[in-house]
Amino acid sequence: MSLTEAKQNPDTRERILDAAEALFVEHGFEATTMRLITGRAGVNLAAINYHFGSKEALIQDVFRRRLTWLNEARLSALERFEKEARGAPLKPHQIVEAFFGVSLRMAADTEHGGHTFMRLLGRTYTEPSAFVRQFLADEYAAVVPRFKQALFRALPDVPPEEILWRFHFMLGAMSYAIAGTDALQLVAEHELDEKDPEALSRRLMPFLLGGLRAPLAGQAVKAKEKTPRKAA
Amino acid sequence: MSLTEAKQNPDTRERILDAAEALFVEHGFEATTMRLITGRAGVNLAAINYHFGSKEALIQDVFRRRLTWLNEARLSALERFEKEARGAPLKPHQIVEAFFGVSLRMAADTEHGGHTFMRLLGRTYTEPSAFVRQFLADEYAAVVPRFKQALFRALPDVPPEEILWRFHFMLGAMSYAIAGTDALQLVAEHELDEKDPEALSRRLMPFLLGGLRAPLAGQAVKAKEKTPRKAA
DNA sequence: GTCTATATCATGATAGAC
DNA sequence: GTCTATCATGATATAGAC
Known part of the structure; x- marks a missing residue:
């Protein structure tokens, strides 16, 4: 010293x-x-x-400490896929992986606080406090448009507005998935095997992809004879 | 008087x-x-x-005023489908309709406060306050087991644990969908056409069903040698 | 940089007049 | 049932000794 x-x-x-x-x-x-x-x-x-x-500044620093890194990781994952694709549209599962897979991996880190932080982040998406919402909006400003564009290109048959909603739905599903123990006890009276964080990814990603690529409202028939969506 | x-x-x-x-x-x-x-x-x-x-008692009464009715409506919708099915397993879309469709219809009622209440309810699923969580658990105790059983029967090929998780994911997606304006602004800088509440149902229900019936993780292409899988 | 002590303010709740 | 006035508590934030 x-x-x-x-x-x-x-x-x-x-x-x-x-x-x-x-x-x-x-x-x-x-x-x-x-x-x-x-x-x-x-x-x-x-x-x-x-x-x-101040307390308010502390709250912001709690987010800044990890969110900046997280969003950079999301972006660089996306860019890696885009480089591989050489200008071709990405596969939906790649985009979902870049955004949500990276998040889930952070949530799987129980050692260095990543898990705690991701629970906080999920909870905060619905946080009504004005300054927190504004802060989140700023932090996401660089990331969200990139993923939106990638999704628009990947799913040219789905109306852009529909894609935005589905992105939103996916965010909600993930947040609850990570919030985990708290909200889950409503549906499962006993503890689920939340121990293995890798398991959550194996559970959530198919769900997200299934929702993202679901047939649109008007065009779904009794999808029995229809060939199931190929899972990439 | x-x-x-x-x-x-x-x-x-x-x-x-x-x-x-x-x-x-x-x-x-x-x-x-x-x-x-x-x-x-x-x-x-x-x-x-x-x-x-007290303020705490007020909070509980705010929920009780509408949640009791909502859960009764969910149950009676389920029972109507079960009556029609005459002992046969329900279709997944019927179960989703009974639980989430009824909720969305309540959320569509902007005149009598249903919309406001459903936003509050969604927000409260992640509310950490102990007494609120306990209160919700009690209110859902009669409803959740019935829907779980119906889902187990409707999807015999999906492991029960997986179904619980997907139920949980669906709850999350719906909550965010209804929370709407707040959280959505993260992904859509401009207002989406949230005016028409019927539209939300047409958007969300396919997403939920797509996720609920998505192929399992190991099952699709990346065939783990571990589990023998049946054709989708 | 860390601590004790304190200023200032807003909260939930209640007593008692009307 | 409604109101005013007030209590006790606990909040954020700061001043000043060490």
């Missing part, structure tokens, strides 16, 4: 971020008080205002 | 319920103060405690 920097406890910031992240998932933003956060982090009450300025 | 009941303003209760419902959707439970509620309802601050006893 040098004399100039009196950083006695260099990870105070991180401890606060970790504690806040976990508590926000558990109790929501409003119900999570600064006393709760600093208590769990084992730091002083005043530390939040010193390190972040 | 009789002399015995001094109900000067018989709809004060309802006015409070309406205001609370709308504000809970907009700001969440914690952030919605009793002053906000009584202010919007145009009643006195003390009225909530007089009529409901």
Whole structure:
């Protein structure tokens, strides 16, 4: 420890971020008080205002810490597929993989907090607080248009508006899937095998693809004789 | 007006319920103060405690007012299909219609508050507050097992555990679909034609069915040698 | 950088006049 | 049943000693 920097406890910031992240998932933003956060982090009450300025700024930093990376990973996954495709439209399963697969992999990381964060993120999509919503919109501004374009090209027969809705539906399904234990107990009284995070991906991805490529409302017949959609 | 009941303003209760419902959707439970509620309802601050006893009791009454009816409607729709089927397993689309179709029809009712309530309900599935979660679990206790059984019978080739997950995914997709304007703005910068509520049903139901009946993970092309699969 | 102590404010709830 | 006035509590945020 040098004399100039009196950083006695260099990870105070991180401890606060970790504690806040976990508590926000558990109790929501409003119900999570600064006393709760600093208590769990084992730091002083005043530390939040010193390190972040305000509770609101802390919330934003909790997101920024991981969301920036996540969206970059989503984009680079998409770009990797696009490079492979050499200008041809991507397959739907590739786009879904780039966006949701990357998310699920982050959610599978229980060691470094990725799981907790993804639960928080899913919960926050429906968070009505104005400044959080605005913040999310900014963070997604670079990512969403790219995926929209890719989906439009991949599914030229589906009206763009329909694709946007289905993208939205997929977001909802994933968020609930990750929120997991909380909401799932409504439908399953006993614990499901949430232990294996890889399993969630194997369960969710087929569901998403099935929904994304489902026949449109008007054109579905009794799809018995019809050949089932080929799964890529 | 009789002399015995001094109900000067018989709809004060309802006015409070309406205001609370709308504000809970907009700001969440914690952030919605009793002053906000009584202010919007145009009643006195003390009225909530007089009529409901506490804020917590008010929250429960907001749900009870509509959720009881909703779940009865879901059940009777299911029973109508089961009567028609005469002991044969239902079609998946019938089960989805009974549960989600009924919900969407309620969400389509913008006149009498059904829309607002369904948004609140969707938002609340991920609500972490303990007493709300317990309350929801109780309200769903009579409904969920019936739908689970119907799905198990309708999809004998799909492992029950998988069906529960897909039920869960469907709940998530629907909740987001109804939450609508809030979360959707992430993916669609402009307003979609949310005006027509019937349109949502035409969009969501195919998606749900497509996901519910999607081929299982190992089953499609990437054949794991592990499980013998039957033709789709 | 960290702590104690505190300022300031908003909350849920209640007592009591009308 | 409705209102005003108020209590006790707990919130965010800050000042100032160390």
